[in-house]
Amino acid sequence: MQIVELGDYSMTIMKDSEDPPWVSVGNFYRNADKYGHAIIVDKGQITYHYNEASDYIYSAGRLILFFKDKISDKYTLNDKVFVSTICK
Numbered sequence: 001m002q003i004v005e006l007g008d009y010s011m012t013i014m015k016d017s018e019d020p021p022w023v024s025v026g027n028f029y030r031n032a033d034k035y036g037h038a039i040i041v042d043k044g045q046i047t048y049h050y051n052e053a054s055d056y057i058y059s060a061g062r063l064i065l066f067f068k069d070k071i072s073d074k075y076t077l078n079d080k081v082f083v084s085t086i087c088k
Contacts, residue, residue, distance in 0.1 A: 001025065001041075003079045004062070011041065011065045016080060028083055029058035037085040039065060043074055045082045052086075 001019060005012035015024055032039045042050035051072070053065035063083075075081070 001081050001083045003075060003077055003081060005064075006071065006075060006077050008070050009067050011067070011071060011075065013041070013063050013065065013081060013083060014061055018080070025061065025063035025083070026058060028085055029056060029063055032056065032085045035085075036088060038088050039063070040084055040086055041065060042082050043079060046084055 001013045001023075002016040003011055004014050013025060028039055031037060039053045039056050040046065040050045041053070051067060054068045055066040057064045057066075
């Protein structure tokens with residue numbers, strides 16, 4: 001996944017050309033919505049320092065994540081990120 005828009009408290013991600021064909025931002029959205037899971041994002045791979053979105057919107061192949069706290073400076077526009085869902 002890749003960051004395509006980045007604000008102080010929001011991040012928009014889209015599928016990257018290097019992502020496997022079966023991975024999509026829509027799947028993360030549907031799983032979180034259906035099972036009440038949280039969507040998490042981290043740079044590179046999931047560590048113990050991931051960011052958990054407080055809310056999210058999915059539209060036209062884009063997943064917009066909203067955060068309660070300001071997004072860390074470690075994230076920059078066009079970064080590749082790891083996205084997953086976890087039980088709340």
